[in-house]
Amino acid sequence: MxxxxxFALAGGLAQFVDGTLGMGFGVTSATVLLSLGVAPATASAATHxxxxxxxxISGLSHWRAGNVDTRVLLRVAVPGAIGGFLGAVVLTSISLSAAKGWMAGLLIFFGLVILVRFGFDKRLIPTPSSGDSARWLSPIGLLGGFVDATGGGGWGPVVTxxxxxVTRHEPRRVVGTTNAxxxxxxxxxxxxxxxxxxHEDIPWLPVVGLIIxxxxxAPxxxxxxGRLPHAPMGTLVGGLVILVNAVSVVAALGGLHGAVDAVLIxxxxxFIARLAHLAWLREKATAAGTNDEVPAAA
Structure with missing residues (x-):
């Protein structure tokens, strides 16, 4: 019990982050399961x-709150489903050691994506000059679905x-559409x-906890x-995902030892706490409509 x-507490926290930021549930859940020694394909299957x-429930809740654009949803969900199916088949067909390295690498990458997005307010895809560009939606969905399946998470960090x-929507509409x-x-x-x-070796008790x-x-x-401070929350989540998966990778490679590990951690x-504080100050200044200068993260 x-x-x-x-895991219910972990699932609640992960969904709180995912439902407000548009990313985090899959990456966080897969990271926890991998750290418990669950095989990569099984961890991704359990997460999904x-x-x-x-x-x-999250999608319906966002739809009731008016946070979903059905036109954009269909354009990303259908190719996302295709990419997700292909990614699942690929992950189950490669060796266990290769899968572990691939998934840990992807989770670290998406931790960096989240950290850069919220900690440094940088986006990895430039805004098209034409504004809302529908031609980008299908490739975004296809890529998001594939990496979501092979990495155990990644739909939110790619799509949100x-x-x-590539759209003109306010953040709450993007988050709601991505979740749906x-x-x-x-x-x-x-x-x-x-x-x-x-699915045969899925640890069902943790999955039940995550679901509960x-x-x-979710509601x-x-x-x-759109109402909570996104920047510090996203910064902390990204930093945690990077830390846990980096520790796993270093341990698999033989690792460092004792005091050195503790100092680095x-x-x-x-660093992440300081960056989250600066991100909060930046977000607060932006919300207040001021031009107050926020100190650099150095």
Whole structure:
């Protein structure tokens, strides 16, 4: 019972972040499962099994709150489902060691994407001069679905910042549309993993916990989308994802030892805390409509 309760708390926190920022549930859940020693394909399958009810409730909650653009949703969800199915099949067909390296690398990358987006206010895709460019939507969905399946998470880090760049929507509409489309992708990815028989070793107790926490929090997160300080939350999530997966990679390679590890981890935590504080100051100054200068992150 305590295991379900612990994962319910983790799932609730992950869904709170995902429902308000448009990213984080898959990356966070996959990171936790990998750190427990779950195989990569199984971790991704478990994450997407948990996503089925959580993304359904989250998508419906965002739709009721008026946060979903159905035109954009269809243009990203359909190619996202195709990419997700292909990604699931690919992940179940490669060796365990290769899958571990690939997934850890992707999770570190998406941690960096989240960190750069919220900690430094930088976007990786430039805004097209024509403003809303529908031609970008299908490639964004296809790529988002593929990396979501192969990385155990990644739909939000790919799609949310991209839609903020190629559409004119306010953040809450982008977050809501991304969350609603993610349900379609989760169904397709889960089908791909069932085809590849990656579901047989799924740790169902953690999955049940993730589902319970995610479902309970999803409606509240949808209502709070666009109202909470995104920058410090995203910075902390990105920093945590990078830290956990980097520790796993270093340990697999033989790692450092003792005090050196502790110093590096504490230094990283201090850097992320400082960056989150600066991001909060920047976001607060922007919301107030001021030109107050925020100190650099150095």
């Amino acid at each position: 305590w295991l379900i309760a612990a 099994a948990a996503k089925l009810p959580t993304t359904l 910042p991209s839609l903020m760049t 489309a993610e349900f379609v992708v989760a169904v397709s990815v889960s089908t791909g993993f069932i085809t590849g028989v990656a 926490g995610g479902v309970l929090v 509240f997160a949808a209502r709070l989308a 504490l230094a990283w935590i201090g």
